Amino acid sequence: DAKTTQPPSMDCAEGRAANLPCNHSTISGNEYVYWYRQIHSQGPQYIIHGLKNNETNEMASLIITEDRKSSTLILPHATLRDTAVYYCIISNTGNQFYFGTGTSLTVIP
């Protein structure tokens, strides 16, 4: 079963930062936080992952709280192409992924 809670939907203005929260209060010490997104009728796309330190790559930043019970994915300058369903997944180094319902992000022109 999914061990994450995400808001079902969010809107973001084009060009602004999109901050997507995820609660994972039952995360264990060796479990990573993974973020993927799925654009309609496509396979999920890997965005970023982390264990306890904040991470940044060319797509996004991942902020993990000190107690690791929640995290935030930040898309620094959202574009219309970022409209998708975003999934936060907790897993032990790539073991089985149990997807939750995700957050449907709509970027508004």
Add this chain to the structure above:
Amino acid sequence: GAVVSQHPSWVICKSGTSVKIECRSLDFQATTMFWYRQFPKQSLMLMATSNEGSKATYEQGVEKDKFLINHASLTLSTLTVTSAHPEDSSFYICSARGAAFGGENIQYFGAGTRLSVL
């Protein structure tokens, strides 16, 4: 990034026939592949985990005799839906996990196969 190819992207078949879906990791060796199913407006549901050279592990409620999985090489896994019925119509997605990228395992997903059973 790593590329996972899934074929076919769309298949229509008659009820009672079998359909085979291929999943290939193109630029890395996948020690483990996963198969998911997604119904409209729902999230992905894990069906099974496939390790190269061994039998697949199925999630609870997934019929192993209906959804045959073969992972004969480090770059290829197949899912065969046997005796397909309309209720098997769904979006099937595979993913591959390799140990070669930065020492941490990431799942890379195929583009999915849309199965319609008439």
